Amino acid sequence: MLRGPKKPELAKAYDASQVEDGIYARWEKSGYFDPDKLPGGKKKKPFTIVLPPPNATGALHVGHATMLALQDLMIRYKRMRGFAALWLPGTDHASIATQTRVEKNIQEQEKKSRHDLGRTEFLRRVDEFVEKSRDRIRNQIRKMGSSIDWSREAYTLDAPRSEAVIEIFNRMYEDGLVYRGERVVNWCVRCTSTLADDEVEYKEQKAKLYFLKYGPFSVATTRPETKLGDTAVAANPSDERYKKWIGKSFELDWGKGTKPLTIRVIGDHEVDANFGSGLVGVTPAHSAVDFRMAEKNKLSVIKVIGEDGRMLETAGKYKGMTVLEARHAFVKDLEAQGLIEKVEELTNNLSACYRCATAIEPLTSLQWFVDVNKKIPGRGKSLKELSLDAVRKGGVKIIPERFEKVYYHWMENLRDWCVSRQIWFGHRIPAWYCPDRHVTVARTVPKVCGAKGCGSKRLTQDSDTFDTWFSSGTWTFTTLGWPKKTPDLKRFHPTDVLETGYDILFFWVARMILMTTYVMKQVPFKTVYLHGLVRDEQGRKMSKSLGNVLDPLDVIPKYGTDAVRLSLVLGTAPGADAKVWDEKIAGYRNFTNKLWNVSRFILTSVSKVRRESKKPTPKTLADRWILARLEAVTAQASAHIEKYEFSPAGELLRDFSWTELADWYLEIAKIQMQDTKLKASTEKVLLHVLENVLKLWHPYMPFVTEAIWDLLAGNAKGKKFLMIESWPRVVTPAEAGAQRSRDFDLIREVIGAIRNVRSEYKVEPAKRVDATLIAGTKAKLLKENSDVIRTLARIETLTIVAKGEKPKDAASAMVGGIEACLPLAGMVDPAKEKARLEKEKANLEGFVKSLEAKLGNRGYTDNAPKGIVDKTRAMLAEKREELKKIVAALAVT
RNA sequence: GGACGCUUAGCUCAACGGUAGAGCAUCUGCUUUACACGCAGAGGGUUCAAGGUUCGAAUCCUUGAGCGUCCACCA
Numbered sequence: 001m002l003r004g005p006k007k008p009e010l011a012k013a014y015d016a017s018q019v020e021d022g023i024y025a026r027w028e029k030s031g032y033f034d035p036d037k038l039p040g041g042k043k044k045k046p047f048t049i050v051l052p053p054p055n056a057t058g059a060l061h062v063g064h065a066t067m068l069a070l071q072d073l074m075i076r077y078k079r080m081r082g083f084a085a086l087w088l089p090g091t092d093h094a095s096i097a098t099q100t101r102v103e104k105n106i107q108e109q110e111k112k113s114r115h116d117l118g119r120t121e122f123l124r125r126v127d128e129f130v131e132k133s134r135d136r137i138r139n140q141i142r143k144m145g146s147s148i149d150w151s152r153e154a155y156t157l158d159a160p161r162s163e164a165v166i167e168i169f170n171r172m173y174e175d176g177l178v179y180r181g182e183r184v185v186n187w188c189v190r191c192t193s194t195l196a197d198d199e200v201e202y203k204e205q206k207a208k209l210y211f212l213k214y215g216p217f218s219v220a221t222t223r224p225e226t227k228l229g230d231t232a233v234a235a236n237p238s239d240e241r242y243k244k245w246i247g248k249s250f251e252l253d254w255g256k257g258t259k260p261l262t263i264r265v266i267g268d269h270e271v272d273a274n275f276g277s278g279l280v281g282v283t284p285a286h287s288a289v290d291f292r293m294a295e296k297n298k299l300s301v302i303k304v305i306g307e308d309g310r311m312l313e314t315a316g317k318y319k320g321m322t323v324l325e326a327r328h329a330f331v332k333d334l335e336a337q338g339l340i341e342k343v344e345e346l347t348n349n350l351s352a353c354y355r356c357a358t359a360i361e362p363l364t365s366l367q368w369f370v371d372v373n374k375k376i377p378g379r380g381k382s383l384k385e386l387s388l389d390a391v392r393k394g395g396v397k398i399i400p401e402r403f404e405k406v407y408y409h410w411m412e413n414l415r416d417w418c419v420s421r422q423i424w425f426g427h428r429i430p431a432w433y434c435p436d437r438h439v440t441v442a443r444t445v446p447k448v449c450g451a452k453g454c455g456s457k458r459l460t461q462d463s464d465t466f467d468t469w470f471s472s473g474t475w476t477f478t479t480l481g482w483p484k485k486t487p488d489l490k491r492f493h494p495t496d497v498l499e500t501g502y503d504i505l506f507f508w509v510a511r512m513i514l515m516t517t518y519v520m521k522q523v524p525f526k527t528v529y530l531h532g533l534v535r536d537e538q539g540r541k542m543s544k545s546l547g548n549v550l551d552p553l554d555v556i557p558k559y560g561t562d563a564v565r566l567s568l569v570l571g572t573a574p575g576a577d578a579k580v581w582d583e584k585i586a587g588y589r590n591f592t593n594k595l596w597n598v599s600r601f602i603l604t605s606v607s608k609v610r611r612e613s614k615k616p617t618p619k620t621l622a623d624r625w626i627l628a629r630l631e632a633v634t635a636q637a638s639a640h641i642e643k644y645e646f647s648p649a650g651e652l653l654r655d656f657s658w659t660e661l662a663d664w665y666l667e668i669a670k671i672q673m674q675d676t677k678l679k680a681s682t683e684k685v686l687l688h689v690l691e692n693v694l695k696l697w698h699p700y701m702p703f704v705t706e707a708i709w710d711l712l713a714g715n716a717k718g719k720k721f722l723m724i725e726s727w728p729r730v731v732t733p734a735e736a737g738a739q740r741s742r743d744f745d746l747i748r749e750v751i752g753a754i755r756n757v758r759s760e761y762k763v764e765p766a767k768r769v770d771a772t773l774i775a776g777t778k779a780k781l782l783k784e785n786s787d788v789i790r791t792l793a794r795i796e797t798l799t800i801v802a803k804g805e806k807p808k809d810a811a812s813a814m815v816g817g818i819e820a821c822l823p824l825a826g827m828v829d830p831a832k833e834k835a836r837l838e839k840e841k842a843n844l845e846g847f848v849k850s851l852e853a854k855l856g857n858r859g860y861t862d863n864a865p866k867g868i869v870d871k872t873r874a875m876l877a878e879k880r881e882e883l884k885k886i887v888a889a890l891a892v893t
Numbered sequence: 894g895g896a897c898g899c900u901u902a903g904c905u906c907a908a909c910g911g912u913a914g915a916g917c918a919u920c921u922g923c924u925u926u927a928c929a930c931g932c933a934g935a936g937g938g939u940u941c942a943a944g945g946u947u948c949g950a951a952u953c954c955u956u957g958a959g960c961g962u963c964c965a966c967c968a
Contacts, residue, residue, distance in 0.1 A: 651906095762922080
């Protein structure tokens with residue numbers, strides 16, 4: 001890395017791949033990612049973000065890259081603003097996802113199942129796999145430039161987190177918030193495990209609706225085989241057809257090889273009288289809705305499908321068949337008996353496991369549940385109420401706000417949470433059973449059964465593990481040391497921002513609020529910032545099967561991390577899906593290069609490379625303008641960032657850096673530096689603006705800014721990383737407003753108008769022409785800036801007058817009440833020029849007319865704010881003046 | 894069935910009640926010693942539709958259309 005010689009020889013194009021890794025290594029070595037190691041870090045106000053732990057299943061995708069870019073942006077911004085910024089990394093063991101993945105690998109490579117390997121060996125393999133992917137994930141996080149505190153890295157399945165999970169479950173048990181019960185759960189036959197309600201996905205499918213002769217009735221069903229487990233038939237109580245039947249029972253016989261069923265007729269408002277025959281066969285063991293009806297009506301429950309997805313003893317002759325086999329066989333038998341009245345086609349939703357897409361089988365099972373409605377002893381509120389309060393009372397603010405409604409709706413309708421999973425990989429449930437089926441929940445392995453008077457020492461631990469979200473729901477506080485009362489916990493919790501994708505609002509965000517309000521009596525975070533999904537150029541979700549997945553590690557070498565980060569942050573809004581594609585990233589790569597070249601110009605043109613931190617005294621209009629713009633942009637960008645408006649802030653900075661600084665001020669600086677009287681002050685302005693621009697950009701593009709900083713401040717005494725420099729001083733809006741001036745804009749417009757005329761008349765770019773500016777009251781201003789106008793508009797002799805007439809054979813243009821005339825002798829075609837002026841005249845006339853109409857309207861002058869009306873009046877005066885000049889110009893053409 | 898979001902230049906997005914903007918793409922010129930990953934200039938929009946509120950609507954209200962997402966779920 002170049003260390004800022006006095007006149008640095010810098011590469012023409014910025015090559016990110018040459019500098020990024022080196023800079024990251026130096027940052028990491030410095031220790032400043034750890035807020036305690038920042039200068040004065042212990043005394044600074046904390047700002048905390050915990051990294052949503054990526055699943056330990058493999059590689060990070062571009063969605064993760066977005067998350068890293070946004071969080072690093074916030075962390076770097078806050079660090080520069082004087083906070084002890086803590087960004088805490090980790091990984092999630094993601095029990096089902098990881099186990100599924102490893103099972104698949106082993107199946108493919110060794111043709112073995114996890115049962116072939118046994119629990120111990122299988123878990124060893126999973127750990128091995130996790131270790132490997134964790135390394136890859138860590139590398140990717142580094143590649144993105146994340147200023148994350150590796151010394152505090154955590155894992156949802158490591159010892160401290162295990163201890164915490166056991167402690168929480170015990171407390172919940174003591175508070176009566178967890179119970180073990182036989183209830184209908186979502187069962188994945190492939191995973192042989194339960195799933196939470198929100199882990200079930202729905203896919204539309206075409207299905208057959210069978211109308212069965214059902215005792216005295218007709219009942220429609222898409223799942224005939226479950227009818228072997230019916231214990232009731234339900235009708236809407238207001239349905240006249242069936243009213244008289246409610247409360248009565250009848251025998252139902254499905255034929256040889258099945259057990260006859262006793263069916264009670266019940267009334268339930270959930271039944272839609274207009275669907276099918278208006279009757280529902282109630283199968284309590286295999287439908288959550290039916291189970292609720294069974295509870296209300298005290299029906300018996302007959303389970304006919306087992307955990308392996310095969311029919312049970314209760315299904316009689318169909319025992320041992322898979323669900324689909326049983327369906328076919330049963331339908332065939334029913335047909336033979338003439339029990340099928342008709343079959344209709346219909347589209348319905350098939351529920352499937354969100355991890356392996358296997359069809360979900362609802363069935364009753366003995367599981368652990370968290371009761372979300374029970375009042376917590378001593379708190380007077382349920383988990384659900386606490387979670388709702390956290391957002392309702394403003395403790396947690398969700399961005400964008402509309403997701404608060406989504407959150408309420410979900411939380412209000414939350415049912416008891418099934419937390420036990422028949423998965424090997426995860427936190428083992430700390431519950432033990434004796435042969436008499438007494439339950440003992442404990443913090444450490446118990447020696448005797450906890451049930452009164454039992455005394456059994458033959459205890460076996462529950463073989464199940466916890467839902468992965470049960471442990472990741474504790475992420476904000478367990479990563480900071482809970483249940484120990486650590487200084488970190490005291491200092492950094494609640495955390496400040498949780499930044500994540502809206503797709504895990506329920507899975508994770510809601511669960512964190514639930515777990516944290518219960519355990520900590522605190523919110524987990526004050527603000528939730530939700531980013532959208534990243535889609536491809538055509539707006540499609542990225543997926544492996546479509547082959548449109550953008551791997552950050554593929555594009556970083558090509559365009560550099562800074563460009564990738566910009567492309568993920570700019571042009572996006574919270575909660576809205578964003579598109580990324582190659583050309584977009586390339587565009588930001590170009591900007592990275594632009595910033596590099598702006599710096600290269602400044603660093604190689606000044607007499608001495610140095611920091612110029614104090615605001616220099618401006619000597620020219622351009623100086624005043626660029627310094628005022630810098631202050632305004634600093635204020636506006638900071639305000640946007642404070643409001644989590646990262647894209648508008650970035651757009652503002654981009655426009656300032658490229659258009660205002662590079663295209664205008666740098667060009668003028670070249671002119672000013674020719675003038676010995678202005679050279680020193682111009683250098684100061686250049687260095688000052690550069691220093692601040694680097695700071696402003698640093699949270700967005702840390703690498704290129706740090707690389708340039710190295711060149712700028714490399715020789716300075718006590719040189720620090722840009723990363724820990726302080727943010728530019730933010731002036732108040734009033735201060736910034738006071739410095740606003742339209743004068744420079746006018747100069748720009750005049751130059752633009754002349755360039756336009758030149759281009760229209762195809763004047764060779766290098767050729768210098770003469771020009772006359774008829775400037776009225778602005779003559780003095782233009783004269784003061786005649787050097788700038790002459791050079792940038794390529795004028796040979798520039799004449800500026802207050803009053804005058806357009807020379808003959810000249811082309812002219814109007815701008816801000818000024819007439820710019822270019823006597824292009826021999827080049828101006830009078831007819832063409834006349835046509836051009838006529839067109840401009842017509843335009844102006846139309847505009848003047850509309851302004852006159854506006855001002856002639858009392859409704860407008862009376863009701864519109866005075867400032868607006870005054871502006872219109874001024875505009876009218878200016879346009880009338882221009883119109884007069886056009887008319888005069890036409891006269892001489 | 895319920896809720897939400899989007900619809901503005903060819904594409905990606907800004908403008909949040911006062912003459913519609915930017916980047917990319919397109920076209921025309923430029924080896925102007927920071928940058929061709931560049932510079933200068935240009936063209937391109939009944940702001941999805943129809944009503945309404947207002948002196949004034951891309952912006953607020955109503956209705957509708959198209960696209961998308963989430964939740965619930967039908968037996």
